Amino acid sequence: MLIFYHAPQSRSATTLWLLEELEVPYDMQIVDIRAEGGAPESYRAIQPHKKVPAIVHDGVTITERAAIAAYLADTYPKARLAPPVGDPRRGPYLSWLVYVDAVIDPCFVAKSQGWRYPSIGVSFGLFDDMVRHVENALTDYDYAAGDQFTAADVSLASAIHWGLNILPLLPERPVFRTYLDRVQARAGFQRFIAKS
Numbered sequence: 001m002l003i004f005y006h007a008p009q010s011r012s013a014t015t016l017w018l019l020e021e022l023e024v025p026y027d028m029q030i031v032d033i034r035a036e037g038g039a040p041e042s043y044r045a046i047q048p049h050k051k052v053p054a055i056v057h058d059g060v061t062i063t064e065r066a067a068i069a070a071y072l073a074d075t076y077p078k079a080r081l082a083p084p085v086g087d088p089r090r091g092p093y094l095s096w097l098v099y100v101d102a103v104i105d106p107c108f109v110a111k112s113q114g115w116r117y118p119s120i121g122v123s124f125g126l127f128d129d130m131v132r133h134v135e136n137a138l139t140d141y142d143y144a145a146g147d148q149f150t151a152a153d154v155s156l157a158s159a160i161h162w163g164l165n166i167l168p169l170l171p172e173r174p175v176f177r178t179y180l181d182r183v184q185a186r187a188g189f190q191r192f193i194a195k196s
């Protein structure tokens with residue numbers, strides 16, 4: 001039994017897309033994070049900061065989007081969205097999965113808030129370094145972890161989409177657009193759009 005806690009047009013959309021790529025059954029619970037005062041206090045028992053996404057799988061609660069993605073992709077290997085232990089793509093895959101939430105997301109927040117900070121001593125580093133890293137990676141390879149679409153691409157493409165089209169604060173790069181076109185042509189993405 002898989003319960004998915006979601007709020008439309010939020011970071012949990014990434015998890016919704018991943019679930020549609022995996023093609024597994026789930027029970028979606030909408031969390032009203034935009035209510036006055038945020039989500040209900042009772043939801044804190046699932047997510048301590050009252051944020052989405054969260055999942056409960058067979059009675060076990062998993063929070064943090066990157067952890068949820070890694071957990072789901074490993075739990076449902078039939079979809080082949082996680083290179084297995086021993087596969088040389090496993091390292092890059094995990095690095096990108098975490099990089100999206102540990103570096104890209106806070107870089108977006110810092111940029112949108114107009115924060116100024118030194119390059120040394122801030123864990124997520126500088127926005128321009130992040131842009132260069134993502135551009136270089138997508139110039140070298142079709143997908144985050146190389147030649148194969150993985151759960152890391154769901155996260156990376158979601159971040160690029162938000163950065164280019166929603167916020168928007170990511171500079172235009174041809175590889176960002178061709179990458180989005182490539183991953184958004186997938187049937188899993190179309191199923192996700194139909195459920196959004």
Ligand SMILES: N[C@@H](CCC(=O)N[C@@H](CS)C(=O)NCC(=O)O)C(=O)O
Nearest residue numbers: 010011033038050051052053064065
């Ligand atoms: N570190 C969390 C962040 C999730 C997050 O920021 N979720 C936002 C949605 S965009 C949220 O639930 N916000 C509601 C709130 O802050 O009360 C994760 O990666 O899962």
